[in-house]
Amino acid sequence: MSAGDMTSPDPTSARAPAPEYTTDTTPSGGHRWWTLPVVSAAQLLVVLDGTIVNIALPSAQDALGMSDASRQWVITAYALAFGGLLLLGGRIAGALGYRRAFAIGLAGFAASSALGGAATEPEMLFAARALQGVFAALLAPAGLSLLTTTFTGARERGRAFGVFAAVGAAGSAVGLVAGGLLTEYAGWRWCLYINVPIALLAVAGTALVPRDRPVRGGARLDVPGAVLSVAGFAAVVYGFNEAEPLGWDSPRVVALLAGGVLLLAAFVAVELRVPDPLLPMRVLLHRARAGAFVAITLMFVSMFGFYLFVSYYTQTVLGYSPVEAGLTLIVNALAALAGSLLIAGKLHGRVSPSALILPGLGLAATGMLVLTRLTPHSTDILPVYLVPALVLTGLGLGLVLPPTAALATAGMHHHEIGAASAAYNASQQLGAALGTALLNTVAASASASYLAEHGHVTQVAASVHGYTAALTVAFGILVAAVCLVAPLRAKRNHT
Secondary structure, three states: OOOOOOOOOOOOOOOOOOOOOOEOOOOOHHHHOOHHHHHHHHHHHHHHHHHHHHHHHHHHHHHHOOOOOOOOHHHHHHHHHHHHHHHHHHHHHHHHOHHHHHHHHHHHHHHHHHHHHOOOOHHHHHHHHHHHHHHHHHHHHHHHHHHHHHOOOHHHHHHHHHHHHHHHHHHHHHHHHHHHHHHHHOOOOHHHHOHHHHHHHHHHHHHHOOOEOOOOOOOOOOHHHHHHHHHHHHHHHHHHHHHHHHOOOOHHHHHHHHHHHHHHHHHHHHHOOOOOOOOOOHHHHOHHHHHHHHHHHHHHHHHHHHHHHHHHHHHHHOOOOHHHHHHHHHHHHHHHHHHHHHHHHHHEOOEOOHHHHHHHHHHHHHHHHHHOOOOOOOOOHHHHHHHHHHHHHHHHHHHHHHHHHHHHHOOOOHHHHHHHHHHHHHHHHHHHHHHHHHHHHHHHHHHHHHHHHOOOOOHHHHHHHHHHHHHHHHHHHHHHHHHHHOOOOOOOOOO
8 A cells, every 4th residue: 555545535536526515605714613513512412322321221220120131222222223324324414415414313313312211111212212323323424524514624624523523532431421420310311311402402503504405416225225234234233232141152143243244245245336326335445544444443442342341340349439430431531632632633634644543543552551451459540550541542542533534534525425424433333332242252251261260269350350351352453453554654634
């Protein structure tokens, strides 16, 4: 791969038709900056919802009488709908117009959140969570597309994507804190109700977002591609979720993952042949975007495992309350804010994307390595281990998110930006689902083996061994990410 690959324009751009997606007018600088807080609020909703409900789940289970076997559907219903429908959501967003799709997604997300908060039985809550995922699958690619089409200069795009990425990076940690506080002091239903005022404020704010026109030209919906992508992504995400309780060798898990991979392979084959594909293959085959997708997927695999084990460790070993454990993760959120706003956002357009992505992956890997040194007898845990690890991983995430988000849509024609945005969000969802399942399985297996081999050790010692084993795997994944992305070097970012 040659120098410049990570920022070169799309290789087919010279032959492609003129963009079909336009804004009505070129908005004034002050007016279009309203797009940033509105889209960031929506991004906060989507990311927050991935963790805030996890904290409320035990209380919701008791209140609604959910069985242990069925309670996972509060999480799984959202993940399946969101991950499975993202590519279709990106296409619909382009057809409706990104601003209109964004507003519809917000309004639907608010309504489904209110429905979930008012749930009187488990099935009602499961359905509401699935509806949240449906509207999030429209909302997420529409929001990223709005940022891409609104901010075109290198400096302003750096600022915009820096803020957008900072909200995304901090959202998971904020969700843990908010979930703990709301569950403890207001009740589990407010973990869903809280979405309603935020979403409605963002809907009102869309009036300040520059107007756009939907894609025209009579392109037909790629129905086979839509069916295959929805089925394939849903099968893979569900397989990852089932791997945690059932094990990776479970016939159901093997069937789901094998079936999902086959469906996605069939999806790729269809997309290469249809005239109006749901996901143009040049989105994935362009070296810059491929590097961005690899980096963000593997970063999410590692970071979601990291969040899981910091939360477990602080509560089960150190005795922190859920709120205290969440507040500990705020250190990570603040570091991510600093990395995305103060470093990546300011350097966008001045250095190559690889000059941000590679150090970011390296910093996150170093943070994981710090925690692998923990033992049951370690002292001064917070200042010596947790804070350095939280700062390093936060800075790493903050450095990786803005350039990968920008690269994912760089060089695309406007009518294809929705597909590229959806693919970027899908990469994050797959990484998060795989990371949670894979690293939790590694931790559980390592703990069980340690107990079997050392019968005299305590459960705490076995748990710590399991956590460090999983974090060692996360460290290896990030090192592999560096090796895969390193060849994609660039001279300068002109996106």
